[in-house]
Amino acid sequence: MTATSPSPPEEPSHDPDTAPVRVAILGASGYTGAELMRLLLRHPGVQITTLTGERQAGRPVAEVFPHLASFGLPDLVKMEQVDWANVDFVFCALPHGTTQDVIAALPKTIKVCDLSADFRLANVETYAKWYGHAHKAPDLQREAVYGLSELNRTGVQNARLVANPGCYPTSAQLPLIPLLLAGQVEAQEIIIDAKSGVSGAGRDAKQANLFGEVAEGIHPYGIASHRHAPEIEQGLSLAAGEPLLVAFTPHLMPMSRGILATTYVRLKGGATAADLRATLAETYAKEPFVKVLPEGIAPQTRHVRGSNLCLMNVFADRLPGRAIIVSAIDNLVKGASGQAIQNMNIMLGFDETAGLEVVPVYP
Ligand SMILES: NC(=O)C1=CN([C@@H]2O[C@H](COP(=O)(O)OP(=O)(O)OC[C@H]3O[C@@H](n4cnc5c(N)ncnc54)[C@H](OP(=O)(O)O)[C@@H]3O)[C@@H](O)[C@H]2O)C=CC1
Numbered sequence: 001m002t003a004t005s006p007s008p009p010e011e012p013s014h015d016p017d018t019a020p021v022r023v024a025i026l027g028a029s030g031y032t033g034a035e036l037m038r039l040l041l042r043h044p045g046v047q048i049t050t051l052t053g054e055r056q057a058g059r060p061v062a063e064v065f066p067h068l069a070s071f072g073l074p075d076l077v078k079m080e081q082v083d084w085a086n087v088d089f090v091f092c093a094l095p096h097g098t099t100q101d102v103i104a105a106l107p108k109t110i111k112v113c114d115l116s117a118d119f120r121l122a123n124v125e126t127y128a129k130w131y132g133h134a135h136k137a138p139d140l141q142r143e144a145v146y147g148l149s150e151l152n153r154t155g156v157q158n159a160r161l162v163a164n165p166g167c168y169p170t171s172a173q174l175p176l177i178p179l180l181l182a183g184q185v186e187a188q189e190i191i192i193d194a195k196s197g198v199s200g201a202g203r204d205a206k207q208a209n210l211f212g213e214v215a216e217g218i219h220p221y222g223i224a225s226h227r228h229a230p231e232i233e234q235g236l237s238l239a240a241g242e243p244l245l246v247a248f249t250p251h252l253m254p255m256s257r258g259i260l261a262t263t264y265v266r267l268k269g270g271a272t273a274a275d276l277r278a279t280l281a282e283t284y285a286k287e288p289f290v291k292v293l294p295e296g297i298a299p300q301t302r303h304v305r306g307s308n309l310c311l312m313n314v315f316a317d318r319l320p321g322r323a324i325i326v327s328a329i330d331n332l333v334k335g336a337s338g339q340a341i342q343n344m345n346i347m348l349g350f351d352e353t354a355g356l357e358v359v360p361v362y363p
């Protein structure tokens with residue numbers, strides 16, 4: 001995992017007149033798979049040639065996702081049935097823990113963006129501690145590049161395997177990394193309070209995600225023990241130039257999609273909340289997907305639904321020397337499939353916004 005300083009999108013190098021890139025989506029019957037299909041159907045340079053499912057294999061997309069019925073997509077197949085000679089690029093949208101074997105077995109000529117957590121933690125011991133088993137492909141782990149697109153463009157550009165960031169880590173790191181690089185916030189006292197829609201847990205039936213367990217209420221989970229904490233700490237420690245720990249508490253909200261992260265920081269070196277805002281505004285001034293809202297306007301999940309946007313803002317706290325940062329993303333888009341397509345665009349030299357020029361649905 002590497003991180004570089006942000007730089008604005010470069011001129012695209014892919015020639016749109018050449019043959020389309022043939023894309024396979026592994027785990028197409030899941031939520032992130034559906035979002036990959038929805039967005040890639042409007043991508044000018046790719047053709048979806050292969051879709052896999054496990055229990056849903058053998059079924060047409062029209063049955064599994066009726067909203068995608070009319071776009072001529074191929075039927076879902078089992079992974080074993082895939083002809084890899086017909087595939088140039090793979091999106092791997094399988095549950096974490098299952099993708100290490102799958103990606104290790106792919107032909108090395110195929111570029112891959114993995115949406116799972118399997119290749120995000122550079123230190124395989126940290127991975128084993130948080131995911132409960134030894135990493136099965138440590139060489140690939142070393143090769144993988146962490147795909148926080150705006151902040152690691154050069155790494156992603158040269159990668160064969162990109163580890164797409166987790167949804168909570170995307171929402172937290174996009175504002176915090178530039179502020180730590182600028183030395184404007186204390187590294188050791190960061191508190192991230194985050195809320196997610198239920199689609200963050202995937203489409204698989206689980207008791208915790210039943211309507212009766214989620215509707216008309218909100219609850220924290222994974223308190224002081226969520227596996228996204230080490231992922232966030234990895235990126236923030238690199239930016240701070242020192243190891244750090246964060247206080248991170250996720251909450252489940254009665255909504256289908258969206259993440260809102262409210263982050264509490266202690267200001268450093270005489271910086272003010274206005275300075276933090278100015279740093280973020282300058283860092284992301286030329287970015288198509290990351291926006292600092294006008295002063296005093298708080299981002300909401302409703303403002304990003306269905307889009308690849310991350311909206312953010314900074315507020316002065318009433319407590320002296322502190323600031324509050326609010327960031328919002330759609331967990332299925334900037335937090336998963338949208339960022340994965342952004343990474344593919346960078347890896348293959350497409351215009352970075354190709355397939356992603358989606359205006360949020362509101363309200
Ligand atoms: N949901 C979100 O907001 C985010 C998800 N992610 C990550 O992206 C990945 C996909 O997430 P999501 O789409 O939500 O998950 P889902 O549970 O909705 O979908 C999982 C997909 O994987 C397939 N699958 C399950 N088990 C296996 C297996 N053993 N072998 C082959 N295929 C299998 C399923 O097939 P079938 O249904 O046909 O059995 C389905 O297509 C996960 O690693 C997740 O952690 C990352 C960021 C955000």
Ligand SMILES: CC(=O)N[C@@H](CCC(=O)OP(=O)(O)O)C(=O)O
Binds near residue numbers: 167
């Ligand atoms: C609401 C909900 O359950 N969210 C998921 C995170 C989704 C995500 O980014 O997961 P990966 O790291 O596995 O890719 C969770 O808390 O585990």
